[in-house]
Amino acid sequence: MRHALSVASECAPLIKTGGLADVVGALPGALAAEGWALRTLLPGYPSVLRAVGAGKTVWKDKNLFGGPAKLIVAEAAGLDFLILDAPHLYDRTGSIYLDDGGQDYADNPERFAALSWVAAYLAANGIGDWIPEALHLHDWQAALTPWYIKEMGARAGTLLTIHNVAFHGIAPAARLNALRLPANGFTSDGFEFWGQINMLKAGIVAADKISTVSPTYARELTTPEFGMGLEGVIDGRQADLCGILNGIDLEAWNPATDTAITTHYHTPRGKKKAKARLEKEFGLPAADGPLCIVVSRLTEQKGLDLLLDALPALVDRGGRLALLGSGDRALETAWLRAADAHPFVSVRIGYDEDLSHRMFAGADAVLVPSRFEPCGLTQLYGLRYGTVPVVALTGGLADTVIPANTAAMRDGVATGLQFHPVTARALANSLMDLRAIYADAPQWSRIQRNGMKHPVGWDVSARAYAELYDSLSTPA
Numbered sequence: 001m002r003h004a005l006s007v008a009s010e011c012a013p014l015i016k017t018g019g020l021a022d023v024v025g026a027l028p029g030a031l032a033a034e035g036w037a038l039r040t041l042l043p044g045y046p047s048v049l050r051a052v053g054a055g056k057t058v059w060k061d062k063n064l065f066g067g068p069a070k071l072i073v074a075e076a077a078g079l080d081f082l083i084l085d086a087p088h089l090y091d092r093t094g095s096i097y098l099d100d101g102g103q104d105y106a107d108n109p110e111r112f113a114a115l116s117w118v119a120a121y122l123a124a125n126g127i128g129d130w131i132p133e134a135l136h137l138h139d140w141q142a143a144l145t146p147w148y149i150k151e152m153g154a155r156a157g158t159l160l161t162i163h164n165v166a167f168h169g170i171a172p173a174a175r176l177n178a179l180r181l182p183a184n185g186f187t188s189d190g191f192e193f194w195g196q197i198n199m200l201k202a203g204i205v206a207a208d209k210i211s212t213v214s215p216t217y218a219r220e221l222t223t224p225e226f227g228m229g230l231e232g233v234i235d236g237r238q239a240d241l242c243g244i245l246n247g248i249d250l251e252a253w254n255p256a257t258d259t260a261i262t263t264h265y266h267t268p269r270g271k272k273k274a275k276a277r278l279e280k281e282f283g284l285p286a287a288d289g290p291l292c293i294v295v296s297r298l299t300e301q302k303g304l305d306l307l308l309d310a311l312p313a314l315v316d317r318g319g320r321l322a323l324l325g326s327g328d329r330a331l332e333t334a335w336l337r338a339a340d341a342h343p344f345v346s347v348r349i350g351y352d353e354d355l356s357h358r359m360f361a362g363a364d365a366v367l368v369p370s371r372f373e374p375c376g377l378t379q380l381y382g383l384r385y386g387t388v389p390v391v392a393l394t395g396g397l398a399d400t401v402i403p404a405n406t407a408a409m410r411d412g413v414a415t416g417l418q419f420h421p422v423t424a425r426a427l428a429n430s431l432m433d434l435r436a437i438y439a440d441a442p443q444w445s446r447i448q449r450n451g452m453k454h455p456v457g458w459d460v461s462a463r464a465y466a467e468l469y470d471s472l473s474t475p476a
């Protein structure tokens with residue numbers, strides 16, 4: 001086996017706020033099959049330290065970005081971890097990124113610069129006889145690593161995966177020294193961005209290779225509409241950029257064995273009981289239209305304000321909606337109001353993994369109206385559970401769903417519905433199409449069955465990552 005280090009701010013099942021955690025948690029298993037052994041470097045948030053238990057301390061520092069730190073080797077959930085225990089950085093009462101008031105921690109740049117610095121230290125020094133040949137860096141939280149590697153004179157190759165270009169990791173220029181960054185990097189072809197330090201840009205300019213989580217998003221990233229100001233820099237790295245689709249955990253998400261559901265099924269027909277149970281759980285009346293779900297962070301990205309505007313197209317025609325999500329206060333309130341106003345809409349504000357499984361098992365369709373979506377996982381769960389995805393034509397949603405257009409319907413290959421442009425009106429039209437297809441039982445079950453057969457695992461993507469790691473570890 002060859003050795004790689006994966007560096008991220010979250011990893012399922014230990015700590016998760018979104019799909020990043022699922023992907024970071026799945027990569028070691030997927031890459032093992034390709035001959036690469038991954039260790040995952042993760043911040044020692046209180047819940048992570050509790051989950052990994054005692055572990056073995058392999059490195060200590062009296063002053064890592066302002067306080068004492070140690071590195072713990074531990075195994076948990078079948079994964080090999082290196083946990084960075086630094087209480088001054090990670091022992092907080094809020095969420096992993098936000099304080100109790102919902103604001104970014106002021107020292108987020110230092111919190112994750114420290115993680116990146118330790119990643120570079122590991123690339124330079126290893127632990128005992130373990131030394132990583134390749135470093136897989138996820139998002140801005142790991143993106144300073146290539147700069148520290150350069151400073152330390154280490155040789156490991158780096159791959160930066162952009163899971164979401166909306167988050168940059170911005171710090172004032174005055175923090176240059178505090179972040180241990182070289183002053184000569186503070187230029188427009190370095191990590192300077194409108195007079196500030198941009199940590200994601202730092203990784204984009206300096207990593208050996210760059211990937212993102214779908215081929216379509218890889219192209220979108222080079223355009224002003226999607227690049228969030230980094231499109232030019234990303235375009236400059238075109239030759240080293242590729243899109244590799246996320247997979248899902250086929251054991252955790254398997255309708256025939258899922259431990260979070262009570263009635264298992266192999267074919268769409270078996271969903272019936274799960275559907276009745278879901279209607280009951282959400283207090284939704286039975287009706288002749290499709291039972292739709294949303295499982296999502298409630299943020300601008302996810303387009304759920306568009307769904308609020310398009311709701312009549314669904315609920316005035318016998319459709320129903322069960323939504324599980326949390327995030328922006330204003331969106332949470334708007335959705336609770338919508339549930340009060342429509343008997344066919346039911347909303348749970350919060351985060352609940354088990355409930356999400358019951359929702360995919362029992363629903364007819366899952367709605368993903370994102371304004372942008374680097375890959376997206378819920379449409380993949382939908383496919384696997386015979387829960388037809390209705391998605392915006394963007395990013396990974398475009399790459400994973402075969403839309404029910406005339407040609408695909410004629411050939412019998414459609415797996416879901418897609419709408420474009422990403423507006424409330426186009427979404428409403430799509431919801432009306434959904435209703436019509438749902439009313440045609442043979443057509444509907446064909447789409448469901450196609451989806452259930454569609455490959456959504458890691459095989460192909462793991463091979464693509466392994467090839468990238470290979471290219472990093474054999475310097476040209």
Ligand code: ADP
Pocket residue numbers: 017018019020022295296297324325326350351352353356375376377378
């Ligand atoms: P993103 O990472 O942008 O949030 P993804 O679709 O890639 O989007 O991943 C979201 C992940 O988080 C999925 O596994 C989804 O099921 C899960 N998720 C999101 N919100 C909730 C929630 N409220 N309860 C349970 N799971 C959720």
Ligand code: GLC
Pocket residue numbers: 018019020023163164213246373374375376377396
């Ligand atoms: C980001 C993206 C999402 C993607 C996930 C995992 O959170 O918003 O589309 O699936 O990362 O790569």
